[in-house]
Amino acid sequence: MAEQKALRGQILYFVDDPATSGESAWRYHTDGVLWLEDGRIRLADDAGKVLPQLPAGLDVEVFKHHLLIPGFIDTHVHYPQTEMVAAYGERLLEWLETYTFPVESKFADEAYGREIAARFLDELLRNGTTTALVFGSVHPQSVDAFFTEAQQRRLRMIAGKVMMDRNAPDYLCDTAESSYRDSKMLIERWHGVDRLQYAVTPRFAPTSSDAQLNYAGQLLKEYPGVYLHTHLAENPEECDWVNALFPDSEHYLDAYDQAGLLSRRSVFAHGIHLCDDSCERLGTSGSAIAHCPSSNLFLGSGLFELDRMTEHGVHVGIGTDIGGGTSFSMLQTLADAYKVQALRGQKLDPFRALYLATLGGARALDLEDRIGSFRPGCEADLVALDLHATPFLQFRTQQCQNLFEVLFVLNTLGDDRVIDRTWVMGDVAYRRDA
Template sequence: MAEILLVLGDVLDLVDDPAIAGDKAHRYYSPGAILIEDGIVVEAGIAAEIKQKYAPKLALEDCRVIDHSGHLITPGFIDTHIHFPQTEMIAAYGEQLLSWLEKYAFPTEVQFSDPAYAKQIAELFLNELINNGTTTALVFGTVHPQSVDAFFSVAQKYNLRMIAGKVMMDRNCPDDLSDTAETGYTESKALIEKWHNQGRLSYAVTPRFAPTSSPEQLQKCQQLLAEYPDVYLHTHLSENKAECEWIKDLFPHEKNYLSVYDNAGLVKKRAVFAHGIYLDDSEYQCLANKQAALSHCPTSNLFIGSGLFNLAKCEHHKVTVGLGTDVGGGSSFSMLQTFNEAYKVQQLQDYKMSAFKGLYLATLGGAKALDLTAKIGNFLPGREADFVVFHNAPTPFLAFRLAKCTDLHERLFCSMMLGDDRMIKQTYILGKPAKNAAFYASTLYSSNNAQEELA
């Protein structure tokens, strides 16, 4: 028998980009309701109308009502760029990208040759995402296949929609983090065969970035994309000025950074390029023409000192954009805090970014970047019921501030500017509550001493 849920609350989602559709881009139902059947949205709307329209379903004994009346409900957040192996090194001090990789990222990632360690971090990482309201993410593993096995095994246990891949890196990196063009191909192929389209899991071919992949390895990436047309391509692009200069030295015959990937056949639909700060007009246009996407990672771009992402240019060229936390270069798992920094980055460029645009980038925009709008991103019929419930009073001060809000935009803007994981009252995965602070606390530390320190 079908499991039927009626979720009550103030329901908000996006059906288009506010930069294109204006106020028609969002839908708001207050008091609202979402009818869910077997984890799939049947319809969202005004509560009284949903109750009347679906009265026979709601009269069934197995129908459950989840009452979040007065609380804001949005689709689950979609993080379009994040590194799960860098969880333990978040907030690493004092370096910019290339030295940061050498000093912090690479030494941390070496540990993921140990499957038990990889699984422990995957548990912590995924629970941190859930606690912050993130229900889908595009995720870097390490060069070790066991890192991806560990990640997917935990994600599958929680029934999360996740996309991940083994890093491919055959030059300009430590020997114990290096593969070859051939082993990167064969290991990635085996992982695709094992995990891609298993339940809610998908695979991303994942060259770290052009400086650490030889032309031969980039061609092997293209071969994987040709053999498995529905997998993703996930890498970095034009994040840092020194990195961009390095590209010129490594690829002197290429027109620009993006052309390195384009000439290797990697710029396509379902290709997501993190950062994209230092692009020329031809690169924006190439991304748009080939339906590739950018992940805007503002906390990382500010923390590592990389630069300012130009959202207005993306809109002008019609480039698809999602938001990414980019942990551990990024300094927070929270998509609310990611919006906080994105707003400031755009303010510095005379672009006034609305809260509706921010929610779009964190939900439907991310779904578009991942080519998943038929499954996630809003509450249209047939979408998977991944959603978050905002807290009205996560702290005394926020309760005070939110009570002063006079309209929906102010309420959403304050929640996104001032909120963090405490703003997320509950996260639902296919209609089932997933945020569990007691379980999460038990996974944070493996030693008794650490537990005692917490107490």
């Protein structure tokens, strides 16, 4: 017999991008019911339409001052950097040398990796994030540790081993050949197991030789359906470095393109300092950018041109980029995303912001048929946002005149305290009062 549940409250989800479809991009029910069956969405609609269809005797759990939305999707984050969040005072390249590389060396120990992976995943759930695209370390065992913990939590997670054969400490470097062999082994072990998927993961162009990037491209050809996950044009000094290291490339993105790394399942973190040719190529290849506003501000990297990406048809998701980012909270990250656009003289409206953190992230990951929405058949990963989570939030939302204002307050003032509950495949995975 099918396992069924029903949740009643305010419901909001997206079916398209508000930037292109306006108000028809979302569905909002002031008094709605989510009908879940065997871990998937059966129906999301007004209570008056759903309640008469429910099986007799099925309990309906009521959320009186909550907004039910799909689980957040983090399109770029480093789980081995969990313990170094809020490391002080360096720009990107110095920050890697000073903090990141020494911390990541610890992940040669698989038991240590599982300890940090468990903390990392629990923190994601506490913040309402149910899917993420995740960097491991250079060690294959770091990916085994991560996937083992994610599998136990029934999470949809995408991760990969870092490929890095130059311009890094010897204790963290692999070789072009070993990175290919190790990645191949991990793909065959984990990709497509339960809700887990693999991402071929060169750290960024400066730490990979031409041979290693070509091996990454070979893996994408050999295993259709795996992802490509790396960094792109985050920092001006980094871009200058790439120009020097890859003199035969027209620009930073071209170094990846020549290796065959652009596809519908390629996700490039940051993409701040890009030429028009790069933006056009991202759009035509179906590749995605993970916009990481918190880490861009924290590391002083620059201001992301969201409107420019939209004009070129580039898929965009939101990334917390832990540990350059300073919060696991997607709501706090959206607050920074608004500020980044404000500094550019642009506006990020709260509907578009919430889209980027849900269905937009699913589109960036080529998973919009499975997650990020409440359309029938989608996997039932969702969160309950408590509009009364703090006395001030309750006071402030009560002053709002419409949903636009409520969402903007949530996107600006919200944090982990707003997450009352997180469900994974229809089952409660985090409960604030537990």
